[in-house]
Amino acid sequence: MYGALWRLMPGPIWLRVVLMVLFFAVILAVLILVVFPWLNTFVNVNDNTVGQ
Amino acid sequence: MIGILGELLITAGVLVFLFLAWQLWFNDLVVGAQQNQAGVSLAQQWRVSTPSTPSAPATPAPSPSDAPQDFGAPSIGTAPANAVQFAVMYVPRFGSNYARSISEGVSTVQVLDKNGIGHYPGTQMPGQVGNFAVAAHRTTHGAPFNGLATLQVGDRIYVQTQDGYYTYQFRGLEYVRPTGVGVLDPVPQSSRTVPTDRVLTMTSCNPMFSAAERIIAYASLKSWQPTSAGPPAAIQSIIAAKG
Numbered sequence: 001m002y003g004a005l006w007r008l009m010p011g012p013i014w015l016r017v018v019l020m021v022l023f024f025a026v027i028l029a030v031l032i033l034v035v036f037p038w039l040n041t042f043v044n045v046n047d048n049t050v051g052q
Numbered sequence: 053m054i055g056i057l058g059e060l061l062i063t064a065g066v067l068v069f070l071f072l073a074w075q076l077w078f079n080d081l082v083v084g085a086q087q088n089q090a091g092v093s094l095a096q097q098w099r100v101s102t103p104s105t106p107s108a109p110a111t112p113a114p115s116p117s118d119a120p121q122d123f124g125a126p127s128i129g130t131a132p133a134n135a136v137q138f139a140v141m142y143v144p145r146f147g148s149n150y151a152r153s154i155s156e157g158v159s160t161v162q163v164l165d166k167n168g169i170g171h172y173p174g175t176q177m178p179g180q181v182g183n184f185a186v187a188a189h190r191t192t193h194g195a196p197f198n199g200l201a202t203l204q205v206g207d208r209i210y211v212q213t214q215d216g217y218y219t220y221q222f223r224g225l226e227y228v229r230p231t232g233v234g235v236l237d238p239v240p241q242s243s244r245t246v247p248t249d250r251v252l253t254m255t256s257c258n259p260m261f262s263a264a265e266r267i268i269a270y271a272s273l274k275s276w277q278p279t280s281a282g283p284p285a286a287i288q289s290i291i292a293a294k295g
Binding site for chain 2: 001028
């Protein structure tokens, strides 16, 4: 999977490395800005109020 | 085929750890800083618009202190609409610049996950005879009450509203089941007693990262001073700090 991704990247090795880093940076940003906050609303393992 | 499956599984594992790191550490820091910022700016907003107490004489340079004067019975505000921030809590034990806003209501999504500390609707207001009860996360979402178990008897807990500063003194901890609503009574755990004390009750989850029990911290009002008298010395630097 990651090997295929590496072969998909164009250009010399240094460009491939840069592109891969960019690729994972974008994925990380999407995770932090969108996916994780959304997921977090379902993870209520720490209720802190008393109630019936 | 096996190789792809292995890579997928490793990726899933990395994603889970990334989420945990984000939730338990990174997001906690970010949200906590945001909540603290909100608390400070709320306090500064009140400082600018101080002339709301017509009865108070205009003392040009009030000496900030831990209330050596007696300002009479504390001013009691009215509870605002749901999720509106109406007070700021300062707990020096939680950090020298700790300032978190208190909002009306204890809705998880609207208040506790976002604003931080929430006031149980129907319980009393700051300074009022009875029980001013609040809740907040102990872990995640900024974790305003992360240090609840580190409080020591006698620690000051300052609550600021538009009217003034209410200095509470920490009395002790209690651990109850999630259904232990008795802690919200005007006299905690004594529903039929007529209140005479002014109590602050803070609830959070226990143990950390669990919802099995609740940790309860009690404090009682020690003194009160109106906005015109200036903040108590211990929190003066937080309010004076640049927003």
